[in-house]
Amino acid sequence: MDEIAIQTEDFDTGAELSRLAKGSDCGAVASFVGHVRQGAEGVQAMTLEHYPGMTEKSLKEIIAQARERWPLKGVRVIHRIGRLLPGEQIVLVAVAAGHRGEAFAACEFIMDWLKTKAPFWKKEETTEGGRWVDARESDDAAAARWQQ
Amino acid sequence: MSIRILYFAALRESLGQAEEVLELSAPLTLGALRQTLAARPGDWAVLGTMKNLKAAVNQTMAGPDTPLKDGDEVAFFPPVTGG
Numbered sequence: 673m674d675e676i677a678i679q680t681e682d683f684d685t686g687a688e689l690s691r692l693a694k695g696s697d698c699g700a701v702a703s704f705v706g707h708v709r710q711g712a713e714g715v716q717a718m719t720l721e722h723y724p725g726m727t728e729k730s731l732k733e734i735i736a737q738a739r740e741r742w743p744l745k746g747v748r749v750i751h752r753i754g755r756l757l758p759g760e761q762i763v764l765v766a767v768a769a770g771h772r773g774e775a776f777a778a779c780e781f782i783m784d785w786l787k788t789k790a791p792f793w794k795k796e797e798t799t800e801g802g803r804w805v806d807a808r809e810s811d812d813a814a815a816a817r818w819q820q
Numbered sequence: 821m822s823i824r825i826l827y828f829a830a831l832r833e834s835l836g837q838a839e840e841v842l843e844l845s846a847p848l849t850l851g852a853l854r855q856t857l858a859a860r861p862g863d864w865a866v867l868g869t870m871k872n873l874k875a876a877v878n879q880t881m882a883g884p885d886t887p888l889k890d891g892d893e894v895a896f897f898p899p900v901t902g903g
Contacts, residue, residue, distance in 0.1 A: 723879070787901075793897070793898065804829055804898065
């Protein structure tokens, strides 16, 4: 079963992974967790904005694309919104499958497409003031790899 | 016809506006709507100049040739940066 959540609250990765595994007859669970980085720019906080409605729709489409490519037992995507501090968790993508190959691949695919297709935007707060994060060409390249 | 337009992130801040409802006398394409909005005085020129501006119609990414119809929800926004 697939589940998508957009929320301000933090999530418990361990609990999410065991729940995903228990709910499906899977041999493998692969996951990715993204965190807020302080980085060289000295980010003090980050605010995440999204497009309610389109976000859920695009994530569903991304998961459907992953399911066309690999046999998956279950997918869990959690993305936080609002103001987050360095070190905090932003996103969880977890995939349950029969074997590790499809679990690893689908997890990376979903994350690559989420970064370039799901309507979220990050604004960083630094000592210099607020700054909207620019999209990166390396993210476009990572997403394009899957279209070959 | 009437369409709802949403603006997000840096674009929303530049315009000082998150959404509006626009009454149109004749059908037009997404690209023509963008040009119409960009021709407004003041900060609206950013709709013409913003690099890689993206758009969606009814919550699906859409190109400039997409025709708009009564009741459509249109959104303009910068490239996405989630994850």
